[in-house]
Amino acid sequence: LTPTVSVSDRKAEMILSSVGKRVTVTNRRSQTFWANGAVVVDCNSLWVTLEDSSKTQQSLPLTQVDVSFDNEKNCLRLEIDRY
Numbered sequence: 001l002t003p004t005v006s007v008s009d010r011k012a013e014m015i016l017s018s019v020g021k022r023v024t025v026t027n028r029r030s031q032t033f034w035a036n037g038a039v040v041v042d043c044n045s046l047w048v049t050l051e052d053s054s055k056t057q058q059s060l061p062l063t064q065v066d067v068s069f070d071n072e073k074n075c076l077r078l079e080i081d082r083y
Contacts, residue, residue, distance in 0.1 A: 014067050015043040015076070024070040024077040025050065037075075048078070 018040045025034040036053035043049070049059045060080055070077040 009045045009062070011062055011065070011067050012043050012045050012048075015040060015048050015065075015078070018076045019043070021075065023050075023075050024073055026077065026079045028066075028079050028081050030082075037073075038078075040076075050078075 019042065020039065022037045022039055025038050026032070027034075034052060038050035038052050041049040041051050041057055043062075045062070047059045047061050048065055049057055051057045064081045066079040068077045068079060069075075
C-alpha cells in the first residue's frame with residue numbers, strides 16, 4: 001500500500017511507516033487491547049485507518065491516538081481514547 005497523502009505531522013508520519021504492518025492497539029479508557037492487534041491501512045494528518053483480524057476497518061481521529069512502541073512485540077503501539 002502506498003500512502004496517497006503528503007503528511008507533515010510527525011505522528012502521522014510514524015504511523016505511515018507501519019502501513020501494512022501489525023500494530024498493538026490499546027484502549028486507554030477501558031484498559032483493554034485489541035486481541036490480535038490491527039494492521040495499519042492508511043493514515044493522514046486527520047485520521048488513521050486500522051483493520052482488525054475480522055477484516056473490519058475503522059478510522060480513528062489522530063486527536064484520539066497516541067503513538068509509542070511495543071518493545072515486547074517489536075512494533076508500533078497505538079494508544080487510543082475512545083469516547
